[in-house]
Amino acid sequence: RVSLGRLSPFLTKSLQPWLVGLIAVVGFLFLVFTLMILNRLFYQTLTVNIKNKRQQKKHNSDVLATAIFKYRLRYS
Secondary structure, three states, X not given: OOOOHHHHHHHHOOOOHHHHHHHHHHHHHHHHHHHHHHHHHHHHHHHHHHHHXXXXXXXXXXXXXXXXXXXXXXXX
């Protein structure tokens, strides 16, 4: 066994049970908070991308419908 001198009493002392519980709760809340922030950022980015794709599809659809309409007017 290796002697640690002055540090020995600090290494063998355990934390109070209420302090262990408090640390666990604070750690859990921090983890949940971090995951919620990451989820919100990811979901917001995903939503913006989906909206942009929908607008692009609608625009492409409108352009195609206009082209077909003009073609039918011209050649009918």
